[in-house]
Amino acid sequence: MSTMFGSETGPADYLCCDIFVQANMGSSTNEWQAVTDPGILQAWVAKLFAFFFERTEGFVWNREPPRLFANLANKVPRVSGQMIHGDAVDDEWLVVWLLREATMEFPEL
Numbered sequence: 001m002s003t004m005f006g007s008e009t010g011p012a013d014y015l016c017c018d019i020f021v022q023a024n025m026g027s028s029t030n031e032w033q034a035v036t037d038p039g040i041l042q043a044w045v046a047k048l049f050a051f052f053f054e055r056t057e058g059f060v061w062n063r064e065p066p067r068l069f070a071n072l073a074n075k076v077p078r079v080s081g082q083m084i085h086g087d088a089v090d091d092e093w094l095v096v097w098l099l100r101e102a103t104m105e106f107p108e109l
Contacts, residue, residue: 012063012084015092017099018071019048019079022108034076041070044079051105052098062088066095 019037021044027054035041045068052066071080085091103109 004012011090013086013108015066015081015083015085015095017045017081017095019081019099019102019109021079034078036077038072038077039081041072041077045070047106048079048102051102053063055101056094057100062086062091066098 021041023033023035023072035044048056052068056065063086066081066083068079068081071078081095083095085095
């Protein structure tokens with residue numbers, strides 16, 4: 001239940017995503033391997049942030065822009081993203097489009 005001026009705003013809709021980076025791109029083996037080096041993953045965070053920003057500069061996000069970070073806490077390290085979008089489904093669909101564009105631009109993803 002939301003209150004008009006209180007801190008409680010009700011349930012928040014959010015988006016979470018995981019982006020896996022392929023380590024053995026261009027090798028002769030067909031076995032998929034993920035990048036595990038934290039430095040390389042952090043470089044991908046910066047590259048993807050710049051890619052997203054370039055395409056959304058001037059866009060006014062409903063709640064917050066997507067946040068990207070190197071996620072080393074799982075068995076397979078990855079770049080993860082999170083965003084609270086509230087009722088703005090357009091924000092969610094924009095991030096889905098950005099992820100699609102990123103996978104087309106960077107075959108390592």
